[in-house]
Amino acid sequence: MSDIIVRKAVLEDVSAIAEIERMSIPQPWSEAAFANALAQENAVTLAAVCDGAVCGFITGVYVLDSADIYSVATAEEYRRKGVGGKLLEAFFGALPDEAFTVGLEVRESNLAAISLYEKNGFERVGLRKNFYSDPKENAVLMTKFIRK
Numbered sequence: 001m002s003d004i005i006v007r008k009a010v011l012e013d014v015s016a017i018a019e020i021e022r023m024s025i026p027q028p029w030s031e032a033a034f035a036n037a038l039a040q041e042n043a044v045t046l047a048a049v050c051d052g053a054v055c056g057f058i059t060g061v062y063v064l065d066s067a068d069i070y071s072v073a074t075a076e077e078y079r080r081k082g083v084g085g086k087l088l089e090a091f092f093g094a095l096p097d098e099a100f101t102v103g104l105e106v107r108e109s110n111l112a113a114i115s116l117y118e119k120n121g122f123e124r125v126g127l128r129k130n131f132y133s134d135p136k137e138n139a140v141l142m143t144k145f146i147r148k
């Protein structure tokens with residue numbers, strides 16, 4: 001595989017991003033939802049490019065000193081190659097030059113994602129019972145503090 005490039009996502013990336021999300025999580029966002037996120041001023045949506053095609057993405061928002069990661073996913077054939085870690089790093093880098101608490105929720109059974117987040121400095125700070133539906137599941141709340 002050639003180098004992984006992470007860049008700002010553009011409208012042309014939305015169908016590839018939505019497809020990766022569809023293949024990755026139970027209740028995916030629609031293409032329209034991703035397009036909407038791209039248009040939001042305080043949102044950060046980044047695409048990872050591997051071998052010339054979109055192979056992963058991350059999307060989230062920030063307000064004042066708090067940022068939330070809504071979704072991060074890597075296309076199945078590119079997992080365990082560092083794409084997820086690069087996306088997180090680039091997300092932190094894309095936030096304005098201030099101190100931030102970055103938060104997220106993740107399904108309790110999603111050990112791959114929890115492990116990715118822990119490796120990148122997130123800590124478990126709570127549990128939201130039955131937060132997810134289809135299938136019903138608890139959400140682990142995780143946060144990381146960053147200062148630039």
Ligand SMILES: CC(C)(COP(=O)(O)OP(=O)(O)OC[C@H]1O[C@@H](n2cnc3c(N)ncnc32)[C@H](O)[C@@H]1OP(=O)(O)O)[C@@H](O)C(=O)NCCC(=O)NCCS
Nearest residue numbers: 024072073074079080081082083084085106112113115116
């Ligand atoms: C979670 C996910 C984004 C990780 O992406 P990735 O590109 O494979 O991540 P990386 O290659 O950067 O992995 C970094 C670290 O995360 C952890 N990790 C990633 N996948 C793992 C797995 N299947 N099992 C255990 N740990 C895993 C490891 O610590 C890994 O480091 P290592 O490879 O040196 O051991 C990917 O598995 C995915 O898209 N899953 C489906 C979507 C999803 O669940 N998103 C999160 C929703 S909250």
